[in-house]
Amino acid sequence: MSHDGVTPAPHTDATLRAAMASELPAGMLAHIDRVVAVADELARRHGLDVPLARLMAQGHDLVRAVPPADLLARAEGRGLTIDPVERDAPVLLHGPIGALELRERFGVTNPRVFDAIWHHTWGHPDYTPEAWAMFIADKVEPNKARKWKALRTVHRIALEQSLEAAALRYLDARLKEAVREGFTVHPQATLTRNHLLRRLGSGNT
Numbered sequence: 001m002s003h004d005g006v007t008p009a010p011h012t013d014a015t016l017r018a019a020m021a022s023e024l025p026a027g028m029l030a031h032i033d034r035v036v037a038v039a040d041e042l043a044r045r046h047g048l049d050v051p052l053a054r055l056m057a058q059g060h061d062l063v064r065a066v067p068p069a070d071l072l073a074r075a076e077g078r079g080l081t082i083d084p085v086e087r088d089a090p091v092l093l094h095g096p097i098g099a100l101e102l103r104e105r106f107g108v109t110n111p112r113v114f115d116a117i118w119h120h121t122w123g124h125p126d127y128t129p130e131a132w133a134m135f136i137a138d139k140v141e142p143n144k145a146r147k148w149k150a151l152r153t154v155h156r157i158a159l160e161q162s163l164e165a166a167a168l169r170y171l172d173a174r175l176k177e178a179v180r181e182g183f184t185v186h187p188q189a190t191l192t193r194n195h196l197l198r199r200l201g202s203g204n205t
């Protein structure tokens with residue numbers, strides 16, 4: 001299909017879903033479908049670009065089911081800077097690798113989609129509202145929210161207050177969990193949380 005006779009038409013979430021489906025396990029495809037639905041809900045609620053939020057959600061977990069050693073090898077092969085926390089848990093590399101492979105193998109060239117997917121595990125200070133809608137949808141989709149009450153609160157804040165306030169609540173919950181359980185904290189989680197705290201006026205500086 002072409003829209004100007006030369007270059008292929010940009011993907012919609014539906015065409016990307018069709019293109020990705022054969023390489024994803026059914027469970028991952030079902031997770032992505034739930035994330036697209038919640039991203040749609042949040043984008044509508046806040047008057048955002050709904051097709052953009054849906055496309056970000058559709059692409060976000062392209063390589064989430066790839067084995068950790070394979071993700072690490074792909075990151076090393078590309079010469080990516082790998083944080084020690086990522087080396088211990090290579091699943092954290094699925095955002096960057098997914099963003100790169102969506103561009104290379106599926107022709108998803110929109111830089112806003114690229115950045116949103118690259119950073120979708122911890123968010124980013126430069127995130128667009130649509131990226132926040134996708135980010136929160138990924139964290140609070142019904143199967144996850146059923147298992148952790150804090151996520152239902154994050155979803156409610158996203159609907160009733162703001163996407164950024166919801167993202168801060170999510171990162172706070174994960175930080176508390178990390179302290180409680182003795183987990184490491186990815187530096188990007190701290191950068192994003194600091195940004196949101198200062199932006200929302202609740203930082204201590």
Ligand SMILES: [Fe+2]
Nearest residue numbers: 060061064120
């Ligand atoms: Fe993911």
Ligand SMILES: [Fe+2]
Nearest residue numbers: 031060061138
């Ligand atoms: Fe996800």
